[in-house]
Amino acid sequence: MRIPLDYYRILGLPIQATAEQLKQSHRDRILQLPRREYSDEAIAARKQLIDEAYAVLSNPEQRVEYDKYFLAGSQRQPSESVGLLQSDSGKAADVYAPTIKIEPQLLPGALLILLELGEYELVIRQGRPLISSHQSSAKAGLAAAHQPLGDPNGELSDLVLTVAIAYLELGREQWQQHQYENAAESLEAGRDLLMQENLFPQLRAEIQADLYKLRPYRALELVALPLEKKLERRQGIALLKAMLQDRRGVDGVEDDLSGLDVDDFLRFIQQLRGYLTTTEQQELFEAEAQRPSAVGTYLAVYALIARGFANHQPALVRRAKQMLQHLSERQDVHLEQAVCAVLLGQTEAASRALDLSQEYEPLAFIRRHSQGAPDLLPGLCLYAERWLQQEVFPFFRDLDQVTATLKDYFADRSVQSYLENMPLQEETAAVWSGRQSWSDPNLAAASASTAASAGGAAAFPLGLSRSSATATHSSNAAATATDERAYGESARDMAERIAQMSPDGQLQPLGTNGTAQTSVSPTSSLTTTPSTRRSRRSPHWGRLTLVVLLGLLGIGILGFLFAQVLSWLGGAFSGPRLQGEPLSIELGESVLDPAELEVAAADDVRSIAEQTIERWLSAKAAALGPDHDTSQLEAALAEPARDRWLEQARTAEQQDWYGEYTHSLEILSVAPEDPSAGRLTVQAQVNEAARFFQYGEPDQDASYSDTLTMEYQLTRQDDRWLVQQFSQVN
Structure with a gap:
């Protein structure tokens, strides 16, 4: 098979390198061993590729022939020189990349060299299919040509290690580029791969440590998104709550x-x-x-x-x-x-x-x-x-x-x-x-x-x-x-x-x-x-x-x-x-x-609708809550809804029951799309959960958690938007 490498890149030198530079680079590359978790086979494959590159380039006649091939390659069409190099879509990359032909058993060493060159995305793109191939072969009972699944000295473990390190280093690069969520996705992918194969707990702990350190950055990036990005912003707040829980409070130690x-x-x-x-x-x-x-x-x-x-x-x-x-x-x-x-x-x-x-x-x-x-x-x-x-x-x-x-x-x-x-x-x-x-x-x-x-x-x-x-x-x-x-x-x-x-x-x-x-x-x-x-x-x-x-x-x-x-x-x-x-x-x-x-403009009808309905849902939670505080209903509801909910709150207080409400809201549509209108019709998806208590004891039968599509009629009164009536949409 062919791999997207050339002998100069393997040694880390330009094509103009002198014989002395070739010798020094070869010596340095051999002495710079990879992580100790790699198997002897992977390290030997890497050394064999480095030795092969030096042997060709240190021989003047072979180097002249190789340089002709190397320089002529830039004139080829990309499809003529593609080996393992492919884009995410599976199509040939739209750039020229020199390749060399290797034996299949040298593949872990080749991916290791690509990792050392900082080609993290290429390592992931080529390594994941190879890992899946190993897994499929093992499940089908056709793994005779490979080491047993999970063997730390086998080819599969070397591939998993290289891809996991690539995820780790890619995540750190994205972190430096302020792409915090992308960094978290890369780190989590590497961690999950190691957990799936149950390999290299020390590397898994290293990735997890980076994920913990990344949490403040992610929380800031997510909550800073526009307000309509509700799911992402809730994730940011969840990260903050997790940090607060671990610290035992905002002033915890x-x-x-x-x-x-x-x-x-x-x-x-x-x-x-x-x-x-x-x-x-x-x-x-x-x-x-x-x-x-x-x-x-x-x-x-x-x-x-x-x-x-x-x-x-x-x-x-x-x-x-x-x-x-x-x-x-x-x-x-x-x-x-x-x-x-x-x-x-x-x-x-x-x-x-x-x-x-x-x-x-x-x-x-x-x-x-x-x-x-x-x-x-x-x-x-x-x-x-x-x-x-x-x-x-x-x-x-x-x-x-x-x-x-x-x-x-x-x-x-x-x-x-x-x-x-x-x-x-x-x-x-x-x-x-x-x-x-x-x-x-x-x-x-x-x-x-x-x-x-x-x-x-x-x-x-x-x-x-x-x-x-x-x-x-x-x-x-x-x-x-x-x-x-x-x-x-x-x-x-x-x-x-x-x-x-x-x-x-x-x-x-x-x-x-x-x-x-x-x-x-x-x-x-x-x-x-x-x-x-x-x-x-x-x-x-x-x-x-x-x-x-x-x-x-x-x-x-x-x-x-x-x-x-x-x-x-x-x-x-x-x-x-x-x-x-x-x-x-x-x-x-x-x-x-x-x-x-950017935050939605104040006159945006969707913002008007969201704020008005949020005010109503909060008022409802207060009116039917432990304190039966009905003060917010007047600022949230218009007649006839206001009197009806005031009466319901009084009944709840007399019968000694209350609810604890949580909700989330998503505006689906608003008509007309004119903030100067006197009335608005709003369709919204409401996720609401309530735990009810009767005489201070939980009432499990009455409690619920529902997702409903609701239609709200909003009216403007004294320059203030109120909910006039609402019903469930079938």
Whole structure:
């Protein structure tokens, strides 16, 4: 048979090589032995080919004859010179490649030489059919001419080894070229081949180690894809969840085999957040908060506040405020609590939270913009709006280009309705997803720096003692109860009061009909353009990591001193960068070309349909969930569907049953394809699973997991899209 090699390539020399160069190359090639896993037969075949190439080229007469053949070959048609060389389609390659004729028993040595020359794809293309041929022969009982299947010294094992190494090296090449998914496919193919033949466990472990190190890159590449690439993006999130599970949390110290230490992993999470939506981050980090994880809790708070404010869902803001209550038992999160209180219309609670805060720079800003006012609320409103727009929204993919204002938020009738019906006294104990233990000082240390690190303007000062924290918590509880009792004015009045707090009078007050008056200019000076938000400085994740590590060592006081020093340094530097192997990612840069990260335009009807139906499915999960929270239904449904589902939620609560829902959604069609239309008809495929509980016990008979094709009728009301009715498509 003929192979796509020539004597010059075998020796690694050009055609102009001198006799001395031939001799030296021959000696070097013989001394450079392949991996020790190769059989003696494969090594001998390789040596025989190298010796043959040297024997021909070192003989002047034979070299002249061979050069004539070699040079004349370039004038041939490709099909005349094709031996084993073929394209993926099975047709002859459209390039000229010199060939030599060899005996079949020398084939493992020839493939080994091609591997050493870096012809990885050619080795795979030619080696896989040969492996399949061996397997077929063995199954048919015709393997007499070959070594037994699985014999590590046989021809088959040499072929498997060469092809597996080719997959490994090809994957590493693709990794260097930033083709992370292609690299993973190559590495997995090599690993699976070795597992199938049950050969070379050491090489299999080497490939698996590369796959673990590749996971952060793959996760970033996949979640950065356009939002319509749902399956691929879910795979990226699954990779992230697997890493979190292996590490035992976002601030965990277990080894996930990615090669990332605590510092690198936290900054990797920070870069990845910019490619995740508010819904994805809320789901991800609320699960992290369950471990419990202080960093996960704080990131969940950000997601809840961002989603609640942008989508006008104060119930989410209220959940964030409740989670902050737990963090406040040990850390200074009073600025975040003040922002939540403003969004919930709790002006007294907002003022008290500011009194307790020790954040010097934000408080100075708030005081400066409240001059002449009886309290700090004007400056707080300005701070809250800028903080949300500049420090929170840019870390959410679906909000990065969104401009939201307090005026619009409080003008929403669903917000007013929720605030009107909010209980007069909120619980001060833990009410989200079960009570959690926060006695671990390491978690406290981690949360202490997360405010600065996870995109916040405020950093947690450390050093609060247990007694002072407990006293602060008790006073907060009493103050909250007092504030709620004092909250006797209507939500509309409270919203108007907050809307008028702008020091420049730019937050529009509400009219008597609940809508914003148009006589006042919009809040253009209180917001920033997307390009401005894009140029913000990266949060100081280096400080977070240092505090976490000190917390793990149990050095609380020393951690406080370092946090103060690094707080000063953070004003001058944007935080360290990931350097070297295995993850070279900078916080200010993306590993992908921004052109690849396009998101559907806001006026795209498919985006409108998807967001509207997603809002309905989330509202349904909340209304029929453990808390029977119906606040989201008004923002998701129009009549007659709204009343029907409100009644169903009340019935579920009375009968003491609830469901835990998960879903995925794919938009199939939207008509008309006009975002200015007043009504849309949408066909979508919904994958929904629900686990039901009756009296707190699982009800397996009622639980389900279905994939349905649904038709939704969407209607626009007050510039807001709602689901009016829906039915299953047969």
